[in-house]
Amino acid sequence: MKNAIDCSSQTKEFVNDDELCSWLEEQAKSYQLPYLLGHADDGVIWGRFDELNNWKLTTAEKIFHKPNFHICFPKLRLLTLQQCRVFGENGEVFLWQSGVKWKWRLIGKSEEDKITESQILYGTQGKEREGFTLLSDGSQGLRHAVPLTGITFDKEGKKRPVRLLVHHYITSDDTGIARIYLSRLVDLKTQKN
Numbered sequence: 001m002k003n004a005i006d007c008s009s010q011t012k013e014f015v016n017d018d019e020l021c022s023w024l025e026e027q028a029k030s031y032q033l034p035y036l037l038g039h040a041d042d043g044v045i046w047g048r049f050d051e052l053n054n055w056k057l058t059t060a061e062k063i064f065h066k067p068n069f070h071i072c073f074p075k076l077r078l079l080t081l082q083q084c085r086v087f088g089e090n091g092e093v094f095l096w097q098s099g100v101k102w103k104w105r106l107i108g109k110s111e112e113d114k115i116t117e118s119q120i121l122y123g124t125q126g127k128e129r130e131g132f133t134l135l136s137d138g139s140q141g142l143r144h145a146v147p148l149t150g151i152t153f154d155k156e157g158k159k160r161p162v163r164l165l166v167h168h169y170i171t172s173d174d175t176g177i178a179r180i181y182l183s184r185l186v187d188l189k190t191q192k193n
Helices: 017-031
Strands: 010-012 035-040 043-050 056-059 081-088 091-098 101-108 114-120 125-129 132-137 142-146 162-172 178-190
Touching (some): 017 043, 017 056, 017 081, 017 091, 035 178, 043 081, 043 142, 081 178, 091 178
Antiparallel strands (some): 010 101, 043 056, 125 132, 132 142
């Protein structure tokens, strides 16, 4: 039933980018959540929290930066951030902009009825560096850098082995009709070719 997960949101204010980053690191440490996925006006932001370094956040733009990689990944900034998720097996902290304020909620680990979806991420080839893999795909040069290493790519460069695991939680109404009422990110995995 829906009651097992508390979906209530709380309001949060940030003064600057450093305060945002510190708050995200606190959430990662409190709930043992290793990954960050953010959506900003200027692109997608992948990050990881280093447990051995007091859950310090490292984002892809810090690892694959110009001029060495000719890439301009977005920075984690209040000015451009729309929403982000700090996630892992233990749960997900979801932060989103609501007018001039920020709202957030925690979805913890639950044994509720759920569907596990394995979403395929772009990337038919990759280059590893400092805990991230720079994935590229197709002749258009679509690129993003996920906080995952040890990915096995096929020699032809046609298969996409990286997966984002998502749990979709199910509830039923009084008539017995089931629907998905909540989803959360769970993990990054690689599928062997």
